[in-house]
Amino acid sequence: MAKIKGDIVINTERCKGCEVCIAACPFGVIAMSKEVNSKGYHYAMKVNDECTGCTNCAIVCPDGVITVYRAKVTTE
């Protein structure tokens, strides 16, 4: 069965940790890291495999740090 799968890449150095993307994600894919980046912000990170590549997080990100990938994956 073909399934739409997505993936996000977060530019953690540019992330300012505003957490707006967390509320925007319908599948709870994003959470804040315990570590901080070089500016001292906790950054967004992917915490599960549920991403469908809907681009919601990337559209609301004020700093445009999220790149979204989407592909059709065929599974048994």
Next chain:
Amino acid sequence: MEELFAKPEIRKPENIVYKKTDLMVDRPLSYCPGCGHGTVHRILMEVIEEMDIQGDTIGVSPVGCSVLAYDFLDIDMLGAAHGRAPALATAIKRLWPHRFVFTYQGDGDLAAIGTAETIHACNRGENITIIFINNGIYGMTGGQMAPTTLPGMRSSTSPYGRDVLTMGYPLKMTELVAQLPGTHYVTRQSVHTPGNARKTKKAIRKAFDIQKEKKGVGWIEVVSNCNSGWKMTPVQANKWMEDNMFPFYPLGDIKVDGKLIEVAK
């Protein structure tokens, strides 16, 4: 740190569905975390990229937090004196009638010191696009009361809340300019959720299309947050905006194709 849930089989260049547009200069934005300015900048550049008019667009940046917009937007930009962006945009558009001209202004710039320029540019029906970011406060200078501050809203110069008896009433610029015959498309949007951000993008696209048809001013107000000025986290600020700003500044189109939209109440 090592990424736990990376999927290299999906992470290929041909599978990219969304990335930051190349028309945004690759440098960190100077705005606070969670500020709507960054989102509006990116959406605006996406529209310009879609229309393929980056060589024909001239923007005018205001005074306020977005005064450095020309550092982030990879198009021709000019900086106007405080509040005078519509006047400067008028001059640019009359000298270069085939260029796309927009102003990008905050509420302190457009609704306070620049009220006269704004209203007259709208009344003359200049073929420009005005993008108005309304966060109800003077964000850059430290959260002072602005003309758009809500009644009862606390700011650093109204610490007990805005008292309308002594401080006056908030100014609804968007409703005001919608009454003028020179405006063709007037709308109020926001960018705090994905759906609203997509609607804002459509509105900006429409306003640029109107410029092509030379029908008058396209006006987009974006109700935005100012989490630093409001002393909240970005998520709290977005919630506060939904609960308090939207009842007073309702979202939606106010004037489409030169006709006022009747709001059923």
